[in-house]
Amino acid sequence: MKIKDIAEASGVSTATVSRVLSGKQNVRPEVKEKVLAVVKAMNYSPNRAARSLRSKTTSSIGLIVADIQNPFFASVCRAVEDVAQQHNYSVILCNSDENPDKEKQYLELMQDENAAGIILAPTTKLADNFQENLASNGPLVIIDRKVSNTNVDSVVINNNAAAKMLTHHMLEHGYQRIAGIFGARSVTGRERRDGFFSAFRDAGLTPDENLIIEVPAREDGGHAAMTGLLQLPNPPDAVITSSGLLAGGAFRAIRDKEVAVPHAIAFATFDESPWTPMTRPAITVVKQPTYAIGQTAGEMLFKRIANPQRPPRQVVLSCELIVRQSCGIHP
Amino acid sequence: MKIKDIAEASGVSTATVSRVLSGKQNVRPEVKEKVLAVVKAMNYSPNRAARSLRSKTTSSIGLIVADIQNPFFASVCRAVEDVAQQHNYSVILCNSDENPDKEKQYLELMQDENAAGIILAPTTKLADNFQENLASNGPLVIIDRKVSNTNVDSVVINNNAAAKMLTHHMLEHGYQRIAGIFGARSVTGRERRDGFFSAFRDAGLTPDENLIIEVPAREDGGHAAMTGLLQLPNPPDAVITSSGLLAGGAFRAIRDKEVAVPHAIAFATFDESPWTPMTRPAITVVKQPTYAIGQTAGEMLFKRIANPQRPPRQVVLSCELIVRQSCGIHP
């Protein structure tokens, strides 16, 4: 079943069938109707490889994230797929594992696949040293991490403000020896750290530098950092972690040592996770708008695909503070 | 940059270059070496659309799951993507939402995309009424749910045995009024239900039918079912839920009513979730080998792609009982 069959059955040329199907050129209404009827009757759908070969584009978009098992990315991915589906595009999923080599390999793969566009959560290395030419390779939207070059579409959150809000919440509840466990070597971690300091500054206070820890943003990193903090001669009376993975590890360390929350130590974190409302006390979190990030990125990508000349936009989304019981009940 | 350029630069024909690259036909070693050197020097990579158009296959596989936000599928997906990457294939991700129409649409999409193969977690409707011709459309591996027609590759777990093991564990701890919340209208839910009954039978007991509930396997279903159970004049002294989503809802209902676990009610479930080790008491679970399911399915798919004549296999993987504190500490 190919376009030639439809053309013959409709009594027009293949070019006209193609024009009807693409919808980009005028065709007389009666001809259009006839062709569409035949297409439907014969249950024809165009060969994507042929279309792609000739027109040098596909209806696939690439989504490159660190790890789909991270609920943050799963939610982003879900949103991207929903948007893609509405546009009749399919999404090719890639896990970079924060590994710049894998990331590069996948970016090349997308090139080979002729992807219509890419949504990328860049590795720290790429974000810090963003190549202008990457964006000129085709439609691209950056998510989650600010890149050094701002001349590219991106969707990020207001890390600094969100961290400040969360820290302020703790300070307001009377905690002052607040420890901070931040993801090391990432723009995101740095911004959240800055927000943390900024909240202290606003309160006329200075955090204890011994309680500020930067570790790789993985579960075991959070666990090790928290274990270390609890062993300090003068341990903190509260902790903030800068990601869901770090929080999981840190909270596990707290549970290992049977430290009472919030009486002995208050706890709060970035990222809503399936477990944060389940523990007792339930954990106070800053919830990132994960679905909205994916959705916005998807929509921006399709706008850029439709109009490559469109000036790049940076969208900053806000986080929500979900107050639960892990930081006490005052004031 | 196309094959013709490589052919000219290597002093051979395009056919020979193609043969070198596909590796499927003999080429004299010195010619092969020369061609590979030129390919490398010119950083050539073949146009996938052209290859796909002519050879009627691609290096993409489709993965159709209910929802990537479900950690079960996220883990399966991760495994599939890892295997695909090793074979230099990319994976197209689709969320069916348990909706047979969406599922059908995606299956057609995979056809249009000329996917080299499909890994499918079928909707209940499809699983119960499996079309033989689906499998003849190309390489296909079914996961998670047994399908009515066994003449297709599949990877499932031993639901019956796992449910029996979990129920037995509870009975052994002295609980007898055990409630069961099972996913409605799914083969998986039914098998787990059967295993539940089977454990009772082995113990010479009969479960109270009023405590057996079947609901749609979603968070709100679990919450509603558990809320109802707790309001019974003669409530259960233990509950088992048949999936992670149901468990989340059910446990939330238990927390809403401040019911003590395990003293007032014991709790255990299918599926390891991020929160199950985090609560106090931590939740006893049957852990499905999620990564292994995806990995096995991926490997089976590539074997079938390599050899379409291979007789179909059904692989059954075992679950692991992770005993924590939610079912008491006896015996």
Place this chain on the structure above:
DNA sequence: ATGAAAAATGTAATCGATTACATTTTTCAT
């Protein structure tokens, strides 16, 4: 009614690989 401009449609080239078939080269038994 007429002719120029615009719209609709058709013809045939094209995208870049693979592969059927043809030809040349090599191998090997005699």
Place this chain on the structure above:
DNA sequence: ATGAAAAATGTAATCGATTACATTTTTCAT
């Protein structure tokens, strides 16, 4: 050394759409 068989290689067709360019038809001002 010779000829048949096998291996290596080349030529050109092919996959099925889109699109540049050509042609035909329609519109519309006069």
